[in-house]
Ligand code: SAH
């Protein structure tokens with residue numbers, strides 16, 4: 058894949074325009090169009106000379122992501138099917154006024170205006186996913202390809218434009234395993250975070266991984282305060298192997314070590330996602346194993362109700378069980394909350410994105 062013009066800094070842009078015989082200050086104009094105005098074509102760059110635009114169209118084509126379908130839920134969230142330049146399809150969801158964001162509650166910062174609802178975007182990192190988790194609609198698709206950084210950022214831009222507001226939180230919880238597309242995902246979230254780009258605070262950008270340990274070690278070394286969520290779903294090795302077969306090579310003790318490292322390096326609370334499946338991972342013994350796994354680390358457990366997917370034999374745990382778990386975790390000194398899934402009526406919940414047309 059060729060380099061995208063959106064991934065270049067001011068210096069590199071200046072070199073390009075200079076190469077076309079133009080003054081270096083044009084780089085600043087270009088940068089503004091690309092990252093502040095997020096234009097999707099060079100023709101929108103009205104203060105850039107036509108001759109330069111024509112050269113750029115030729116040598117540095119812009120990727121175009123188009124919303125081909127948009128479903129609105131009765132709770133205000135919207136699911137989008139986005140078609141990429143090569144015709145591949147991904148889904149992303151915009152969720153309004155969630156309490157905090159989908160990871161764990163964080164205080165609002167000064168960039169966030171308390172008087173207006175907040176917009177959280179759940180974005181995809183891959184077309185499909187190679188991990189094949191038993192309960193996941195994306196997993197049954199297999200991996201088609203990685204998304205580029207542009208394509209990841211485009212999802213945020215498309216949804217922000219559609220809601221007509223700034224995006225407050227981003228969760229990489231759509232299709233795909235972010236740490237299997239590490240470089241593009243990091244480049245994308247850096248651009249979202251940049252003041253010259255979308256200006257979303259690092260503490261409001263969360264990557265959710267199924268538990269790819271080398272990704273966790275790398276992520277711990279990134280200088281920004283991005284947040285980490287890990288899909289655990291069971292602290293019992295055999296159960297986890299059944300649910301997430303491709304992760305059996307990265308057993309729980311290895312995962313726990315990686316999380317301890319992250320905790321030490323970053324000192325940031327890790328979100329542990331635990332989707333509750335009746336009769337599979339919701340027994341008292343499983344709860345004791347979860348408490349054991351979490352003990353001694355700064356974590357926040359997010360209990361997710363399972364969203365039934367077509368043809369699946371899994372059932373969500375009872376509300377009573379989920380609330381009991383939340384209470385018992387808290388009593389054991391482990392902060393826990395229940396995620397209320399938005400967009401049920403549009404099958405818009407994160408992790409339930411199949412990317413199929415129609
Ligand atoms: N691949 C990453 C991120 C995408 S999945 C990961 O697995 O963490 C985002 C979250 O949705 C994960 O916690 C995933 O386990 C969960 N999920 C997948 N299918 C789901 C379903 N049918 N109902 C509820 N959550 C689901």
Ligand code: SF4
Nearest residue numbers: 186188190193196267
């Ligand atoms: Fe991939 Fe995450 Fe779905 Fe597992 S849960 S198949 S890792 S998207």
